[in-house]
Amino acid sequence: MATITGLITVNQKDVLEVDANPAAGGGTAANMGSLAMYDSGVTGSLYLKTGSLDTDWTALYPESDPYWALDGNTVGSIKTIGTIDNFDQPFIRNNIEVMRTVGVSAAVSGLLIGLNASLGGRLQLTPNAAGDDLLKEILSPTSNPTINVSRMFRATTIGALTSTFNIAIPSAYNALLEARVVANQTGGATGAVGDGGSYVRTCHASNVAGTVTMFKQQTDYTYEIAGGMDFALSAAGANIVGTVTGSAGRNLSWGSRVELLMITT
Numbered sequence: 001m002a003t004i005t006g007l008i009t010v011n012q013k014d015v016l017e018v019d020a021n022p023a024a025g026g027g028t029a030a031n032m033g034s035l036a037m038y039d040s041g042v043t044g045s046l047y048l049k050t051g052s053l054d055t056d057w058t059a060l061y062p063e064s065d066p067y068w069a070l071d072g073n074t075v076g077s078i079k080t081i082g083t084i085d086n087f088d089q090p091f092i093r094n095n096i097e098v099m100r101t102v103g104v105s106a107a108v109s110g111l112l113i114g115l116n117a118s119l120g121g122r123l124q125l126t127p128n129a130a131g132d133d134l135l136k137e138i139l140s141p142t143s144n145p146t147i148n149v150s151r152m153f154r155a156t157t158i159g160a161l162t163s164t165f166n167i168a169i170p171s172a173y174n175a176l177l178e179a180r181v182v183a184n185q186t187g188g189a190t191g192a193v194g195d196g197g198s199y200v201r202t203c204h205a206s207n208v209a210g211t212v213t214m215f216k217q218q219t220d221y222t223y224e225i226a227g228g229m230d231f232a233l234s235a236a237g238a239n240i241v242g243t244v245t246g247s248a249g250r251n252l253s254w255g256s257r258v259e260l261l262m263i264t265t
Helices: none
Strands: 004-010 015-018 034-040 044-049 059-061 089-093 096-103 108-115 122-124 134-136 145-159 161-168 173-187 196-208 210-222 230-236 241-247 251-264
Touching: 161 173, 161 251, 173 230, 173 241, 196 230, 196 241, 210 230, 210 241, 241 251
Parallel strands: 015 034
Antiparallel strands: 004 015, 034 044, 044 059, 089 096, 096 108, 108 122, 122 134, 134 145, 145 251, 161 241, 173 196, 173 251, 196 210, 230 241
16 A cells, blocks of 8 residues: 655645555545656656546556557567557558558458558558458559459359459559469269369450450360369459359359459550
8 A cells, every 4th residue: 555755735636646556455545636656766657546446546657558568568468459440550650651451341351551652562451341352562653553463262053153253454454364263062962072173264454444345365274073164254344254153063162363463554
């Protein structure tokens, strides 16, 4: 229990000098809103009376845990830093924002690195609302050219057509797209669990006035355990769509990795 060694009262608020932490032991009596100062001989501490109990003192300096301190903390176990509501968390260096956690939705978040254009580059990992990983590397301050890399997962059953990705090409951009897709059988009346297939497709795409035209889709590689399976690219409005086709009697899971190199004037 602290002993009061000095006291000044102003408008029913006390400014105390104490010889120990005022919250220790049975606490130290004072009106709410009072201040207590303690000099340990090593560091000075300042406390605020925040409640009606004698032990209701909160350290103002040094701050009481939990807090993140300059030069690091001893945490003892994994701890978190960031926001607990649906707002982004920016990080700065030299008063310039260099990184930010972003919300794609309330449940899905991503990371942007090198936000300021003067840094000469930017890396974005921003999953979409379905949880697909969308990685974008911008190679210059003017965002030209850019590289987008996407990883996505879809499932089909019994010969169904399923769009595995839908990627926008901005207006006035030309793009080279390479898609790699792999299938794995997870069940069904035909074939065996573990059957599968792989595909690599490449095309050039150009967006003129908001409409994408696809040129020379190239079949670079195809392997499939059964007929009826397929993967193909197509243009739809301002997007390039990748579509997988399942095989009758087979339940298939599909994963895709799409790399998109884009440039504009």
